[in-house]
Amino acid sequence: MMELGVPFSKIVLAAQQTIYMVSISLAIGSVLAMMMAMTLVLTNDNGILKNKYVYTVLNTVINIIRSIPFIILMVFILPLTKEIVGTRVGTTAALVPLVVFIAPYLTRLFENSILEVDKGIVEAAQAMGASYFEIVWYFLLPEAYGSLILSVTIGTIGLIGATAMAGAIGAGGVGDLALTYGYERLNFPLMLFTVIVLIIFVQIIQSFGNYFSSKVRNH
Template sequence: MIDLGVPNEKILLGAQQTIYMVGISLIIGTIIGAVMAVVLVLTRKDGIRPNKIVYGILNAVINVVRSVPFIILMVFIMPLTKVIVGTRIGTPAAIVPLVVFIAPYLARLMESSLLEVNRGIVEAAQSMGATTFQIIWHFLLPESSGSLILALTTGAIGLLGATAMAGAIGAGGVGDLALTYGYERMNFPLMLFTVVVLIIFVQLIQALGNFLSRRLRHK
């Protein structure tokens, strides 16, 4: 048995913190990202509800946020984090920058998924008198569900990598174990172990995403 130099309880806590950060951030980020993606699709030039101003502003905001590296974004919005969760450090504090990081990213992926839907389906729905909400809920989302699941899978994997950098504000997680107890203390076995754990997480997320996507595409 290899001695990792860290109590098993700390390793288990790190795994739990990573799952917590990825899970909560993905749920909130998905809701926000989905709203932004739908608005982008609706208000684009050839959309159902064209609106040059709304599309231009939202498109610019998404581009700006996505262009900022996560570590810089995390530090820059610390005042906002303090206002929302009452602290700038710890696992809960990492949720805010993670959501701000992943929401625009998911918005772009979801936008692409929604735009893949055959325009003829939307036109058919309009000819039947469907409202904008009905077109979104009963046509766009169901038709693009398989692709949307893959977008969420990609987002979850991206979040997993971001949680490692969240260790800079004491957020914990597997990545923080690798940096604090592995790299800084030159503990190679621990670094290797955390890499393996992260690889397993990625494989499980990707496998689940692929499975759900196939099921939805076959329906």
């Protein structure tokens, strides 16, 4: 690895930081996204808990956040990041903008996945006297499970790209390695190596996502 101009330990650390940022922000973002997506599905004009005010406000907030490029969003919410984690830079600090970025993104993907469920299933559940919670837990989510897995897969890949941009605020990770030791020092071999590493990450994640989604759909 010496021809890359960086000690192997730094490369391993960068990979660990990327995995840390992606996994933590994805976990938190997925929970928030599922709550928001379900709220949108249940309160829309055809929802079983129709509420125009709740739907309009939440839908507008999601659209506003999604319209802001991540690099701008990351800088814009630096004061919020400081309040939450106590610092504006570093791997942990990057989690705040990453969650704010991925939650609305996943919300739209989850919303579409749930809306694909046959309305007849919800009507049948209501006819059987199922509560709102039972309709969501036992009917909507199981039917959308395969599509939801693909949504998480897409979101994970989007997060990998975002963590690379997070290197601009010293977040660490593969992106920071490419910027600090690759771009700034005109180290083309290192930049090429980081691109290959990111491609491998994406390929592995997409393959796992496709496999589990297919397995669930064919179950």
